[in-house]
Amino acid sequence: MAAGGTEKRVTRRRQRTRANLLDAAFTVFAAKGFGRVSIEEVCEAAGYSRGAFYSNFATLDELFFALYRDRAELIADQVAGALALDGPGLDVPAAVDRVTDVLLLDRDWLLVKTDFLVHAARDTAVAQTLLEHRARLRRAVADRLSRARTPLPSVLGGADGAAHAVVAAYDGVTTQLLLDRDVEGARAWLGQLLTALLTDGGTPVRTN
Known part of the structure; x- marks a missing residue:
């Protein structure tokens, strides 16, 4: 004992x-x-x-990878949690509001993430780690988008394509955030962009 x-x-x-x-x-x-x-x-x-x-x-690289994994998993959990609150059917506009409210938009994290991306671009093994985490995030998003109450824009090619678009939008908005440091502006723009992407720019009527 x-x-x-x-x-x-x-x-x-x-x-x-x-x-x-x-x-x-x-x-x-x-x-x-x-x-x-x-x-x-x-x-x-x-x-x-x-x-x-x-x-x-064992190495500074190992610590860096562990740090990236922890933060990347936090973001995936935030997104999955925000998308899981509608029950069986996903209310896309409401879900967009929740995601943009909780999503980690921390400039220090974005600096570290960008360093990791550059490092991964030069190392195949590191790139695989990054791709796996991005795939996990996309799967979490696609799983919920597949249950949307209203049809997703056909140009996105279904839930998987829509998930790719969501992650790409996040990447673009956070790149701008690194430069202008406007967190609130980034949240507002991300919300507008995701709504436009996922609803053909319209505002579907929400159901209770």
């Missing part, structure tokens, strides 16, 4: 250390950019030794 209790404490402490390292790395990566950050800088920001780092991550 005592050994088991000790093991649980060690596991919790390691999880806390890992989380603190990821939080510190997020701040440092956002400020300086991946490729300009050392393990020592991450450790200093987190208040840990290199030993603590290597007990959780």
